[in-house]
Amino acid sequence: MDLFEYQGKQYFARYDIAVSAGGVALTVDEAVKQAELAQYPVVIKAQVQVGGRGKAGGIKLANNADEVRTHAKNILGMDIKGHIVKRIWVEHASDIDQEYYASFTLDRSAKRHLLMLSAQGGVEIEQVAVTDPTAIVKLYVNPIEGLSFDNARRAVVDARISEKAVDGVAAMLVKLYECFTKGDCDLAEINPLILKPNGEVHALDAKVTLDDNAAFRHPEWDEYRATEELDEREKLAREKNLQYIGLDGTVGIIANGAGLAMSTLDVVNQVGGQAANFLDIGGGANAELMTSALEVINSDTKVKSIFINIFGGITRGDEVAKGIVEAMKRVKLRAPIVIRLDGTNAKEGREIIANAGIAESQLISRATMLEAARVAVELAGKN
Amino acid sequence: MAIFVNENTKVLVQGLTGGQGRFHGLRNRDYGTQVVAGVTPGKAGQDVEGIPMYDTVDAAVAATGATASFIAVPPKAAPAAILEAARAGIGFIVCITEGVPAQDEARVFATLQRDFPKTRLLGPNCPGIISPGKCNIGITAGEIAALPTKSGPNVGIVSRSGTLTYQALYELKQLKIGVSTCVGIGGDPVPGTSFVDCLAEFQSDPETHAIIMIGEIGGSAEEEAAEFIMTHVTKPMSAYIAGVTAPAGKKMGHAGAIVSGGKGTAQGKMDALRSAGVKIGLNPTEACELMAQIVLGL
Numbered sequence: 001m002d003l004f005e006y007q008g009k010q011y012f013a014r015y016d017i018a019v020s021a022g023g024v025a026l027t028v029d030e031a032v033k034q035a036e037l038a039q040y041p042v043v044i045k046a047q048v049q050v051g052g053r054g055k056a057g058g059i060k061l062a063n064n065a066d067e068v069r070t071h072a073k074n075i076l077g078m079d080i081k082g083h084i085v086k087r088i089w090v091e092h093a094s095d096i097d098q099e100y101y102a103s104f105t106l107d108r109s110a111k112r113h114l115l116m117l118s119a120q121g122g123v124e125i126e127q128v129a130v131t132d133p134t135a136i137v138k139l140y141v142n143p144i145e146g147l148s149f150d151n152a153r154r155a156v157v158d159a160r161i162s163e164k165a166v167d168g169v170a171a172m173l174v175k176l177y178e179c180f181t182k183g184d185c186d187l188a189e190i191n192p193l194i195l196k197p198n199g200e201v202h203a204l205d206a207k208v209t210l211d212d213n214a215a216f217r218h219p220e221w222d223e224y225r226a227t228e229e230l231d232e233r234e235k236l237a238r239e240k241n242l243q244y245i246g247l248d249g250t251v252g253i254i255a256n257g258a259g260l261a262m263s264t265l266d267v268v269n270q271v272g273g274q275a276a277n278f279l280d281i282g283g284g285a286n287a288e289l290m291t292s293a294l295e296v297i298n299s300d301t302k303v304k305s306i307f308i309n310i311f312g313g314i315t316r317g318d319e320v321a322k323g324i325v326e327a328m329k330r331v332k333l334r335a336p337i338v339i340r341l342d343g344t345n346a347k348e349g350r351e352i353i354a355n356a357g358i359a360e361s362q363l364i365s366r367a368t369m370l371e372a373a374r375v376a377v378e379l380a381g382k383n
Numbered sequence: 384m385a386i387f388v389n390e391n392t393k394v395l396v397q398g399l400t401g402g403q404g405r406f407h408g409l410r411n412r413d414y415g416t417q418v419v420a421g422v423t424p425g426k427a428g429q430d431v432e433g434i435p436m437y438d439t440v441d442a443a444v445a446a447t448g449a450t451a452s453f454i455a456v457p458p459k460a461a462p463a464a465i466l467e468a469a470r471a472g473i474g475f476i477v478c479i480t481e482g483v484p485a486q487d488e489a490r491v492f493a494t495l496q497r498d499f500p501k502t503r504l505l506g507p508n509c510p511g512i513i514s515p516g517k518c519n520i521g522i523t524a525g526e527i528a529a530l531p532t533k534s535g536p537n538v539g540i541v542s543r544s545g546t547l548t549y550q551a552l553y554e555l556k557q558l559k560i561g562v563s564t565c566v567g568i569g570g571d572p573v574p575g576t577s578f579v580d581c582l583a584e585f586q587s588d589p590e591t592h593a594i595i596m597i598g599e600i601g602g603s604a605e606e607e608a609a610e611f612i613m614t615h616v617t618k619p620m621s622a623y624i625a626g627v628t629a630p631a632g633k634k635m636g637h638a639g640a641i642v643s644g645g646k647g648t649a650q651g652k653m654d655a656l657r658s659a660g661v662k663i664g665l666n667p668t669e670a671c672e673l674m675a676q677i678v679l680g681l
Contacts, residue, residue, distance in 0.1 A: 260547055263623075
């Protein structure tokens with residue numbers, strides 16, 4: 001789960017990482033209230049989970065209530081690369097002497113935690129990696145040894161960060177590492193990490209991705225869940241406990257297993273179509289699950305055909321077929337289904353489908369993934 | 384021969400009294416796997432359909448001589464279960480648990496590496512391993528796997544995805560190609576066993592003559608495999624990579640299947656494998672058909 005900047009800062013604050021005083025606002029009036037609490041001058045920042053909001057006009061400085069009103073009005077509702085701004089963060093403007101970059105991630109290849117640190121902050125780190133790779137210091141941290149202040153300090157010195165900031169940045173790195181590990185982050189990034197003229201170091205931005213698998217030990221994450229930006233289809237899918245990702249195409253997809261679902265998207269694309277979604281219904285493709293899955297797909301008005309791709313392993317093909325036939329009785333579908341059933345008891349399953357008394361125009365069975373994809377794409381083009 | 388597990392492997396099941404552990408543990412025994420013990424704290428002295436239960440892995444190993452463990456416990460309990468098995472001297476651990484936090488996986492992996500370098504962990508979040516006709520640990524439906532033949536050629540399978548592994552097993556069976564061992568390494572960010580580990584074993588296994596690899600988007604495991612293949616693998620290979628059309632920044636079902644910052648794309652992985660001499664199928668069926676051609680030529 002990706003956090004908004006303000007949530008990331010609140011999360012940082014739990015681990016004693018210095019952030020600016022500020023508050024979140026959903027309306028212009030709230031923005032003025034928050035500005036007064038934070039004290040002028042303030043910065044108003046659009047809360048969207050996409051880069052480049054500064055360039056899009058989503059970050060503005062305000063010296064008084066009138067300016068806050070003007071900027072807040074402009075930014076709320078703004079469309080930044082397809083993300084509509086619903087919240088703004090209002091914080092006290094910081095004096096900046098220097099800008100650095102710091103992040104922790106898990107390096108999957110090394111199976112170690114990875115600190116990336118640079119004296120060139122405030123710009124996209126991917127860009128720095130291309131133009132001046134030596135400006136990024138990488139430090140691998142063994143997860144069972146952790147990050148000591150001394151090791152952090154050595155990395156800061158290596159990154160050629162100003163001498164007056166060395167101890168402050170090193171201390172912040174230790175705190176950020178604690179946030180990353182104890183806080184179960186996939187990513188904890190500060191860009192820019194600033195040095196103020198008074199010598200303090202401070203997180204001016206926060207980019208945090210939480211590991212959904214760790215939610216069971218973080219009840220405090222519930223409030224972040226509530227603000228997650230899901231489309232209607234994704235909301236319905238979450239209620240029904242389905243692994244669903246909304247896409248833009250016209251062929252609705254249901255498959256059992258994440259790999260097979262991904263593969264189904266690929267095959268649809270290969271024969272010239274576009275998938276409307278990713279949906280993995282997991283191993284037990286019974287009538288309940290199938291009904292839920294079809295309801296979610298059916299709520300997507302762009303869907304013109306539905307491709308159900310099931311491989312029977314332990315879940316037998318005949319059980320899956322019964323589930324589909326039963327689900328079709330419960331959900332009134334707007335689009336025809338093409339089904340490919342293979343694996344254990346696939347033959348019996350196909351017979352159940354053929355003899356279910358459902359019109360061939362509504363439920364079409366094909367033996368292979370590729371054939372089924374072709375038919376589904378063709379139907380999506382016609383309807 | 385086969386890799387990692389064979390007819391002599393003695394398996395204990397941690398969590399045999401739970402829903403998943405019981406279902407799959409008993410299926411594994413029905414397949415012919417030597418399932419010799421179950422471990423659930425507080426259940427010593429009981430049995431699950433004739434399989435004796437013990438309170439600890441230590442006690443189960445002392446009583447039965449188990450050499451491998453099948454872990455089917457909830458995510459909260461999985462890290463401790465893995466380390467308990469390692470401490471008891473288990474050499475091969477299969478953990479099917481889905482939903483283990485990445486930080487826990489990283490700590491478990493580092494602990495195994497430091498304190499139990501001889502212990503191999505498969506998973507978490509993996510379908511398990513099957514050496515057809517000999518041993519099946521995990522959730523694979525044994526009946527869809529073709530038995531290896533004495534004269535060969537037999538194929539080894541290594542995969543990050545469960546259902547795509549079944550698909551490959553099934554298609555090879557239709558094509559009447561034997562399978563030496565099929566390993567599902569799982570879709571999590573820190574798998575205990577990597578593609579490279581499996582490729583090295585397959586390369587030195589005399590019963591394996593060719594290898595199919597099934598990868599997916601995210602991370603760089605396939606690229607590392609490609610590098611390894613170039614220098615260490617002489618057996619012919621075909622591969623399939625899922626997720627060509629996956630949007631960036633979205634986790635596609637598996638915790639590890641995500642394209643981020645332009646890295647971990649299917650295209651990049653296919654290119655790397657292709658330049659290592661691996662035949663690439665654009666869908667799972669095609670990868671198996673390519674394997675059939677390879678096998679015909681052996």
